[in-house]
Amino acid sequence: MTTSHAVVVGGGIAGLAAARVLAQGGVRVTVLEGSSQIGGKLRVSEIAGIPVDEGAESMLARRPEGMDLVRDLGRTADLVNPGTAASAIFSRGALRKLPAGQVMGVPSDLRALAASQVLSPAGLARVPLDLVLPETPRGGDVSVAGYIGARVGREVVDRLVEPLLGGVYAGRVERLSFESTLPAVAAAARGHRSLINAVQGIRAAAPKDPGPVFATLPDGLGTLPHLVAADIAAAGGTVRTGAMVRELRRREDGWRLTVGPARDPEYLDADAVLLALPAAPASRLLTPDVPAAARELAGIEYASMAIITLVYRTTAFPRLPKTSGYLVPAVECDPERGGRGVKAVTFSSVKWPHLRDRDPGVIAVRCSIGRFGEEHLLQRADEELTATAMAELAATCGVTELPAASRVTRWGGGLPQYNVGHADRVAKIRAAVAGAPGLAVAGAAYDGLGIPACIASARAAANRVLDHLRSREGVDHDRAGGQAEGTRTQ
Numbered sequence: 001m002t003t004s005h006a007v008v009v010g011g012g013i014a015g016l017a018a019a020r021v022l023a024q025g026g027v028r029v030t031v032l033e034g035s036s037q038i039g040g041k042l043r044v045s046e047i048a049g050i051p052v053d054e055g056a057e058s059m060l061a062r063r064p065e066g067m068d069l070v071r072d073l074g075r076t077a078d079l080v081n082p083g084t085a086a087s088a089i090f091s092r093g094a095l096r097k098l099p100a101g102q103v104m105g106v107p108s109d110l111r112a113l114a115a116s117q118v119l120s121p122a123g124l125a126r127v128p129l130d131l132v133l134p135e136t137p138r139g140g141d142v143s144v145a146g147y148i149g150a151r152v153g154r155e156v157v158d159r160l161v162e163p164l165l166g167g168v169y170a171g172r173v174e175r176l177s178f179e180s181t182l183p184a185v186a187a188a189a190r191g192h193r194s195l196i197n198a199v200q201g202i203r204a205a206a207p208k209d210p211g212p213v214f215a216t217l218p219d220g221l222g223t224l225p226h227l228v229a230a231d232i233a234a235a236g237g238t239v240r241t242g243a244m245v246r247e248l249r250r251r252e253d254g255w256r257l258t259v260g261p262a263r264d265p266e267y268l269d270a271d272a273v274l275l276a277l278p279a280a281p282a283s284r285l286l287t288p289d290v291p292a293a294a295r296e297l298a299g300i301e302y303a304s305m306a307i308i309t310l311v312y313r314t315t316a317f318p319r320l321p322k323t324s325g326y327l328v329p330a331v332e333c334d335p336e337r338g339g340r341g342v343k344a345v346t347f348s349s350v351k352w353p354h355l356r357d358r359d360p361g362v363i364a365v366r367c368s369i370g371r372f373g374e375e376h377l378l379q380r381a382d383e384e385l386t387a388t389a390m391a392e393l394a395a396t397c398g399v400t401e402l403p404a405a406s407r408v409t410r411w412g413g414g415l416p417q418y419n420v421g422h423a424d425r426v427a428k429i430r431a432a433v434a435g436a437p438g439l440a441v442a443g444a445a446y447d448g449l450g451i452p453a454c455i456a457s458a459r460a461a462a463n464r465v466l467d468h469l470r471s472r473e474g475v476d477h478d479r480a481g482g483q484a485e486g487t488r489t490q
């Protein structure tokens, strides 16, 4: 299939994973990445001499797609797992262990929940009502807060589910879709009146020794895109940076892309185009020729956040943290309500022993600030954000020394919000895209924003493009054959 040319727009993990499938399928593939570097939300750089990710730092090891990609790149032996996966919650004035038996914050073990002391006595007393309450009607999609709050009470939502989901979406539980953000729990809940019973069912069905939850690469997950890009190049593909796509137009026999600045545009023709972009740029490119998809994409909201990385001398910690980090519920976090503003802390050198081994004399910590609707918290200078993170560590860990190094990474519009109705919206986008031959979409905006989910959507989109090109080449071959025959008979 070497005559076909496919262009992948977006050089994040989804675009690169898709391009790799296309290149291996024998297609001439070009990846166009608008910024100066590939990787999108996967980026790593050194701070105080150790490589610490600036964006995504771990991959779910219990979904196959990410692990499969690493295996296909011949790097399985390099994977490293967390030293501890134990995480804590800052609730009711203290750091508390996550209760055993919870699934994304929804409890299944009431004794463990009580022992954790995450909830107030009143909040705890409300939880078992779930076992006796009549069914909570759920026709279509509902919000996370609406359904879970109705079953086990608002405190479970605020102090467990919200912070755990916040770690993924930085979203608001009143708006996030139960079906799209907690698909396993939502599916189990369809088969049970009680949510606690539903989660007990999930726990009972889980493998007894499932292995590590997360994995990363020794020099940071930000190295993964570069490994994929090298593989694409080895298969004959091209990965370009600084190639911002400004316009996409359908032509009779394919697509035309306008790349680069308006004063010096470059035109590129493709038999197929795969957009692996956040919703806003995808919407802009699809407006002229696939307006129905563009309209739906424009409705997907994004949350902004910042990661503040601090590297301290180990001796700055009066006691070394024993957990991989902790989450701060929005109800504890809001500075206007006396909170400190940091929503999650990861003790990177505790979570990842290979980082500690790089330099046992230092501890790297990542603090994240900003949820959907908290953009005002990010409209502060880097120094202020750094001071906020330092104040957090002083308050919870007693660290009063200055860090040896600090770094602020801003992710404006970094995380798509899967709000109520997201699955319907995605179905409409896919239907509209399917009506445009040789077009496919992939990435975090659609069926999951974790890295394995992005890779899964990339593979599916690339396979659709391959099918299209194969059927088209079949038609072209038939046409060429027919013409040759026609010539002979003349």
Ligand SMILES: Cc1cc2nc3c(=O)[nH]c(=O)nc-3n(C[C@H](O)[C@H](O)[C@H](O)COP(=O)(O)OP(=O)(O)OC[C@H]3O[C@@H](n4cnc5c(N)ncnc54)[C@H](O)[C@@H]3O)c2cc1C
Residues within 6 Å of the ligand: 009, 010, 011, 012, 013, 014, 015, 032, 033, 034, 035, 037, 038, 039, 040, 041, 042, 054, 055, 056, 057, 058, 059, 060, 243, 244, 245, 246, 276, 277, 278, 281, 305, 307, 411, 414, 415, 442, 443, 444, 445, 449, 450, 451, 452, 454
């Ligand atoms: C701070 C942070 C931490 C995270 N942590 C984790 C984690 O630990 N584990 C996990 O599984 N997930 C994590 N995620 C989520 C995950 O990293 C992302 O959902 C995923 O990487 C998105 O990949 P993508 O390829 O869909 O999009 P992106 O990574 O957004 O890539 C899209 C690319 O398109 C480019 N682009 C945009 N417009 C154009 C244009 N017009 N022309 C050309 N190029 C364009 C962009 O520059 C970008 O490189 C995190 C996300 C963030 C923001």
